[in-house]
Amino acid sequence: MGHPAGQRVVLITGASRGIGAETARILAARGDHVIINYREKLRRAEILADEINAAGGSASTAGADISDEASARTLVETITKEFGRLDVLILNASGGLERNAAPDYAMSINRDAQTRLVELAVPHLPSGSRIVFVTSHQAHFHGRKPVPAEYEPIAASKRAGENALRAMVPTLTTHGITLHTVSGDMIDGTIIVQLLERRNPAAVAARRTQATLPTVAEFATAVADATTSPAESGDTTYVGGPDYLAAHSH
Ligand SMILES: NC(=O)c1ccc[n+]([C@@H]2O[C@H](COP(=O)([O-])OP(=O)(O)OC[C@H]3O[C@@H](n4cnc5c(N)ncnc54)[C@H](OP(=O)(O)O)[C@@H]3O)[C@@H](O)[C@H]2O)c1
Structure with a gap:
């Protein structure tokens, strides 16, 4: 298939744009084969894969x-x-703010x-492989810090997702698979923050008074680093939002 032996196979969900796309660029530049998952934007995913391959990296696309x-x-x-296998699974795709999304x-x-x-991937993840869950501080600290009303269902559901994944750690451990969470403040330049800035400018302004918002490059680098971090399973990397971290250590 053209990918050298020893090259890691990395699936990034929701990588046709934003943080997932930037993570794909970074990991491909570090030598991984990246599989760019997208839901609708085939063309956008293909352009990214072409860009990575033209730069000497290795990428493919997978719509789902x-x-x-x-x-x-x-x-x-x-x-x-x-x-034949998957070495890294990056759970980056997220949703709930889409227009016309069903309540559940x-x-x-x-x-x-x-x-x-x-669950579907575990049988194909060899011992030593890593799952990275990408989340936001608003979700990670849900219930401990207030959240803008329009983001509440997303924060609650992403926290529920994180809890459910953490509950799988003992099973993952028996397979030699580790879980690492990366949580970030609002990330400057993303579509979600641009939308929020339009709908609820006060919420974004309030964050900006607390700290400089991390960039997509900074957050994506943390996600990429989490694929090789030697930290224990269940560990969390925090990016930005020093006020969240001062109040809560976990
Ligand atoms: N943006 C922020 O400020 C921020 C802050 C902290 C954490 N995060 C976290 O970072 C992650 C990425 O955020 P982002 O802002 O980069 O997202 P985004 O720009 O909204 O991109 C979403 C990506 O997910 C894909 N996607 C959406 N629904 C999908 C589905 N059902 N199945 C497969 N793919 C799907 C989209 O594909 P198509 O375009 O092809 O539909 C797109 O590639 C999320 O987990 C988010 O919670 C974001």
Whole structure:
């Protein structure tokens, strides 16, 4: 398949844009084969894969709506057929703010889709492999810090997803698989923060008075670093938001 032996095979969910796309660029530059998962934006994912391959990296695309069980199953089957295994699974795709999303969609994508993808992937993750869960401080600290009303269902469901993944750690440990969470403040320049800035400018302004918001490059670097960090399973990397961290150590 053109990827050298020893090269890690990395699946990044929701990598057609934003933080996932930047993480794909970073890991490919470090020598991994990156599989760019997208839900709708095939062209955008292909342009990113072309960019990475042209720069001497190794990337492919894999369309799948991970909130759909059959689609998630096909995604894992297609990857294992092609590559034989998966060394790193980055759970980056997230949702719930989409217009016309069903009321239960946030829980479906942010909790149920995450645990299901892990369950589907586990048989193909060799000992020593890593799962990285990408989340926000608003979700990670949900219940301990107030959240803008429009983000509440997302924060609650992403926290539920994190709890459900953490509950899987003992099982993952028996397979030699580790889980690492990366949590970030609002990330400057992302579409979500741009949308929020339009709908609720006070919420973003309030964050900006606390600290400089991390950039996409900073956050994506932390996600990429989490794939090799020697930390114990269940560990969390925090990016930005010193006021969150001062109040809570976990
Ligand atoms: N933005 C922030 O300020 C911020 C802060 C802290 C943490 N985070 C976390 O970082 C992660 C990425 O955020 P982002 O702002 O970069 O996201 P984004 O710009 O909204 O990108 C979302 C990506 O996920 C894909 N996607 C959406 N629903 C999907 C589904 N059902 N199945 C498969 N792929 C799906 C999209 O693909 P298509 O475009 O092809 O549909 C797109 O590639 C999220 O977990 C988020 O919670 C973000």
